Amino acid sequence: MTFTRRFAGIALASAAALALAVPASAQSTQQSLSSGSVIESIKQEGVIKIGLSIFRPWSMRDLNGELVGFELDVGRELAKDMGVEVEFVPTSWDGIIPALVSGKFDVIISGMSITPQRNLTVNFSDPYAYSGMTILANKAMTEGFSLEDYNSADVTFAARRGATPAAVIADMFPEAELLLFDEDGASTQEVLNGNAHATMSSEPTPSEAARRYPDTLYVPFNEAFQAGGEAFALRKGDPDAENFFNNWIGTKTRTGWLKERHDYWFRGEDWKDKVAE
Amino acid sequence: MQKFLKRLHWLDYVIVALVLVAVVFVIQRVGGTLNYNWRWEKIPNYIFRYREDQERWVANLLIQGLVATIRISIYASILALVLGVILGVARCSANLAVRMLARTYLEFLRNVPPVVVIFIFFFFLSEQIIAALNMERWARGIARSDDNQIWTFFFGDMRRFPALISGVIVLGLFQSAFVGEIVRAGIQSIDKGQREAARSIGMSRFQELRYIVLPQALRKVLPPMANQFISLVKDSSLVSLISVPDLTFKTVELVASTRMIFEAWLVAAAFYFVICFSLSMLFRRLEQP
Amino acid sequence: MSTRAKPLTLKKVLNSVPVSFAIYAFVMWLIIYGAYAGAQAMGYNWQWYRMPQYFYTLTDDGFQLGEIMIGLGKTIQLSLTAFALATIFGLFIALLRLSDLVIGRGLSIALLEFLRNMPLLVLLYLFYYVLGPVFSLDRYTASVLCLAVFHAALISEIFRAGINAIPKGQWEGATSIGMSKGQAYRYIILPQSIRFMLPPMTGEVVHLIKSSAIVSVIAVAELTTIGRNLISDTYMSFEIWFTIAAVYMVVTLLLSIGVSQVEKRYAVQT
Numbered sequence: 001m002t003f004t005r006r007f008a009g010i011a012l013a014s015a016a017a018l019a020l021a022v023p024a025s026a027q028s029t030q031q032s033l034s035s036g037s038v039i040e041s042i043k044q045e046g047v048i049k050i051g052l053s054i055f056r057p058w059s060m061r062d063l064n065g066e067l068v069g070f071e072l073d074v075g076r077e078l079a080k081d082m083g084v085e086v087e088f089v090p091t092s093w094d095g096i097i098p099a100l101v102s103g104k105f106d107v108i109i110s111g112m113s114i115t116p117q118r119n120l121t122v123n124f125s126d127p128y129a130y131s132g133m134t135i136l137a138n139k140a141m142t143e144g145f146s147l148e149d150y151n152s153a154d155v156t157f158a159a160r161r162g163a164t165p166a167a168v169i170a171d172m173f174p175e176a177e178l179l180l181f182d183e184d185g186a187s188t189q190e191v192l193n194g195n196a197h198a199t200m201s202s203e204p205t206p207s208e209a210a211r212r213y214p215d216t217l218y219v220p221f222n223e224a225f226q227a228g229g230e231a232f233a234l235r236k237g238d239p240d241a242e243n244f245f246n247n248w249i250g251t252k253t254r255t256g257w258l259k260e261r262h263d264y265w266f267r268g269e270d271w272k273d274k275v276a277e
Numbered sequence: 278m279q280k281f282l283k284r285l286h287w288l289d290y291v292i293v294a295l296v297l298v299a300v301v302f303v304i305q306r307v308g309g310t311l312n313y314n315w316r317w318e319k320i321p322n323y324i325f326r327y328r329e330d331q332e333r334w335v336a337n338l339l340i341q342g343l344v345a346t347i348r349i350s351i352y353a354s355i356l357a358l359v360l361g362v363i364l365g366v367a368r369c370s371a372n373l374a375v376r377m378l379a380r381t382y383l384e385f386l387r388n389v390p391p392v393v394v395i396f397i398f399f400f401f402l403s404e405q406i407i408a409a410l411n412m413e414r415w416a417r418g419i420a421r422s423d424d425n426q427i428w429t430f431f432f433g434d435m436r437r438f439p440a441l442i443s444g445v446i447v448l449g450l451f452q453s454a455f456v457g458e459i460v461r462a463g464i465q466s467i468d469k470g471q472r473e474a475a476r477s478i479g480m481s482r483f484q485e486l487r488y489i490v491l492p493q494a495l496r497k498v499l500p501p502m503a504n505q506f507i508s509l510v511k512d513s514s515l516v517s518l519i520s521v522p523d524l525t526f527k528t529v530e531l532v533a534s535t536r537m538i539f540e541a542w543l544v545a546a547a548f549y550f551v552i553c554f555s556l557s558m559l560f561r562r563l564e565q566p
Numbered sequence: 567m568s569t570r571a572k573p574l575t576l577k578k579v580l581n582s583v584p585v586s587f588a589i590y591a592f593v594m595w596l597i598i599y600g601a602y603a604g605a606q607a608m609g610y611n612w613q614w615y616r617m618p619q620y621f622y623t624l625t626d627d628g629f630q631l632g633e634i635m636i637g638l639g640k641t642i643q644l645s646l647t648a649f650a651l652a653t654i655f656g657l658f659i660a661l662l663r664l665s666d667l668v669i670g671r672g673l674s675i676a677l678l679e680f681l682r683n684m685p686l687l688v689l690l691y692l693f694y695y696v697l698g699p700v701f702s703l704d705r706y707t708a709s710v711l712c713l714a715v716f717h718a719a720l721i722s723e724i725f726r727a728g729i730n731a732i733p734k735g736q737w738e739g740a741t742s743i744g745m746s747k748g749q750a751y752r753y754i755i756l757p758q759s760i761r762f763m764l765p766p767m768t769g770e771v772v773h774l775i776k777s778s779a780i781v782s783v784i785a786v787a788e789l790t791t792i793g794r795n796l797i798s799d800t801y802m803s804f805e806i807w808f809t810i811a812a813v814y815m816v817v818t819l820l821l822s823i824g825v826s827q828v829e830k831r832y833a834v835q836t
Contacts, residue, residue: 047417060534063322065338087417087436090530091520094798099520101801102404121801275534281668289669296673306700373586378593388818389811390779392790397807401601507683514685518783525687538695546688553683 037240038106047085049105050075053093057204057265058111062275070265071109074128077257078109078248097121100233107245108233113164118233125232125245128253129262132224133165136206137198138191139218147221150198151175158187158196165200168226192216200225204266307539320540323531339541342527343548345433349444349523350510356449357509361456362495366486368461379457386454391515394451399519402450403443412439437522444513444521452509459501463494503560507553514549524548605804613802617809620796637792638813644710644788645775651714652774653767656721661751663726674722681719686780689716694784709781717774724766728759765829772821776814789813 034040042048052059052071059069067088079086089105100108100122111131114124137145149155155176159166169178179196181187188209190196200206203224210217232245252258265271307315326337336344367379386394407413416438419425425435432438467490475485495502517525528545532538606612620632631639662674681689693712694705703711732755740750782790793810797803 045414045417054530054533056534056536061338061530062534064326064335065323065341089440089520090522090526092518092526092529094794095518095520097798098400098801098803102400103408117799284668286667286670289667292667292669292673303700373583374589374593377586377590381594384819385811385815388776388815388822390776390790390814392779392782393793393807393811393814397811400803400807405604511683511685514687515780517687525685525691528691532695538699542688542691542696546684546692549685549688550680550683554679557683 034240037238038234039238039240039244042082042084042106045084047087048075048079048082048107049087049089050078051089051091051096051100051105051108052110053091053096055093055111057271059088059090060275068271068275070129070261071111073261073265074258075109077252081248097233101235103235106234107241111230112233113228114231121236122233123236123238123242125234125242126249127229127231128249128258129230130224130227131202131230131266132227133168133200133202134206134219134224135198135200135221136188136191136209136217137220138194138196139216141194141197142220145220153177155198156196158190158199160187160201164226164228165202169200172225207267315540316537317540319535319537320544323541324544338527338531339524339544339548341433342522342524342545343552345441345522345527346510346513346524347552348431348433349441349448349516349521350506350513352445353448353452353513354506354509356445357452357456357505360449360453362460362491364453364457365460365464366491368457369464383454383457386451391451391512392518395447395515395519398447398450399443403446406446407439407442412442440521443519444516444523447519448509448513448516452505452512455505455508456502459498459505460494462501463498464490466497467493500560500564503556503563507556507560510553510556511549601804610804612805613800614805616800616802617805620809633792633796634789634809634813637787637789638817641775641778641788641790642817644706644713644781644786645771645778648710648713648717648778649771649774651710652717652721652770655714655718657725659718659722660725660729663722664729678719678722681716684716686712686716686777687783690780690784705781705784705786709778709784709786713774713777713781716777717770720773721767721770724763724770725759727766728763729755731762732758765825768821768825768828772818772825775818775821779814 050071052067052075054060057069059067059071062068067090072088075086075088087105089099091099091104093110096108096110096112097118099105108122111129112118112124114127118124135150142150150157151173153175155173156179157169157173157176158179158181159169160181166178166180169176176197179187179190181190187196187199187201188205191199192213206219210219232249234241234245249258323337324339325334364379364382367375368383370376370379389397416435419428419438420435428435432441471489471493472485475489480488513523514525517523517529520526524545528541531541535541602612618632620634622632622635623630659674659677662670663678665671690709690712693703693715694708697703697711698705698708736754736758737750740754741747745753778788779790781788782794785791789810793806797806800806
């Protein structure tokens, strides 16, 4: 597959008329699937290229300018288990799936939630993290509220337009009023100002906001809502890779390694002094 | 000082007052309503950092981005110059087909927004070129070897070499149109008599170009070329949109990692300003005879 | 004078008009076909049949404009608003620059130098991420202001050149009949300078429409943003990018024709 693609690349670059078709060698389907798998190319190159996008605390730059974070730990552990080097390719989020599809890296490990829409273009592994959403509320305005109390016409929620929390709020609290903003920061600001009772977003944002403004904000409920899954994204048509990543994730989940790392980055604060807070 | 104050008109005082009001407003908003913690003391760390483990000063994110921007600008300028000269000559060609093709290329690049051009060139050209030349494996080979100081000096971390080259190709192609126009204007400003004289002593078209027309034309258009170079440095910020690790991209990473929004963007803007302003001062100085 | 017909050389054939057109068409066809076939060989699935719906749809409610046309409308609206603001700012900056006010002149020169040495993308980030929270600007307002301020620098230069092009005699005539500086500007200088300024000003409109594409990085609704959203929804990168580029080309070429008409009408005989 890679061979034909390179030939076609030369044709395109020199504006030649027809791409030279490489005659398909007589391989069995099983052989060609295995040899075309990204696992094979990773083994051959001796390096796994992982695409990611900077997003606290999944992946960030520390004080040395090096990449650190949950994804980095996962990626390095994966590479270690595969016996290859690891290369991280920081990419802007809205170009990350096209970059994967066009082969700039082998897999996306970047806190990408599994959605059906994305699944049409890329395959997902099993989830390796579950970042649910929690409610961030204004202390004074929601004193003594139970979960049901939020679902009333007097309550105002703020949320980011088009993001998952907006849909979840509309779903869970249909009676409450919902204000939509362009930015997560704006919704948090509204709750801080007292213009809205509460907002919702993926952890660890609510907990961090509550820590920053302990007098005004708090996270009333410990449960995470709509805990979807985040998974590795890989190119379609690669059953070997999917099998490998799924089993790797399964093993790491069973040994508790993933949970320990996730808690370190998402619930702990020890790493904060290595990254400018 | 007295003389200065005497020259001030009452409107001047109004302007000063307005500026002060604006500054006070901004300070109040930032400190008060927005509750922003200024962390200026952290920024120098992201420029240069002292590594205890290596016991030396290393360049951090912002300088890495700045150096990448400088590299991309210089290499893209060279590419744009080469392509631009070819394009400019083509625009003056005797052959109508060649002129039309060059004109089409120029009109495409002049009428489509730079953002769109960058994306199109990226997806349709630089990707294919890099894949076709197998650049990634070659660059990784160099990155793995021990002996890569020269490469690293000129191109930075060799593992990110394909991204750098993408930026260079895309930016160089985009700017070649404007350089081409400048070259064309230069060529057309050469007195016809020169070309006739060249022909009459038996020079071929190519020799005429090489020895008579181009040297004079290029020398004539140095001022607009210099301006175009500064323009290229500014346009280099667009390659951050295709994930090339230039100064803008690194600043976005810095902001996402540390939330020091104000400090990071103000410093990045200052870097760009200092570079472009110094270049334009330099060119103004050189222009004076 | 020889009446012998000049020999028909190969060079002459190649340089003749019909052959040139044929060669041109052939090369363009090669490029387009090469791109098409090359992409297909790489496994890209061309879906041109899906494009028309983004221009218009005929539903039960009648004729509906598709996303691309809506995006184009938003781009034009954004550009015209920014242009109007840029003209006002630009005039103000130019007047300051030409004035005798020490601080006024210094301020306008500083502002012009700053804007001339700043990439538009970084300026946009400054407006949205830095000035935005301070002045509570939403993304649309931040974009319009950014474009307006950036182009105000360019427009102020047009104003300054136009005003400076008026012969000094006009100034002297105005003051000799007792007009103040302001009156001279208003009744004598500015009306005459308009004919110098109109052609480059219309060129600036075209320039601004092209600059407006940059606001897609902060997801303001306009043509390029719509294009990028469509690509992330449908993954038809080739078709959509080419279409978007074509729409911009058509708009700017049409406007450029308008510009050259204006230039012809207001051509200054020297």
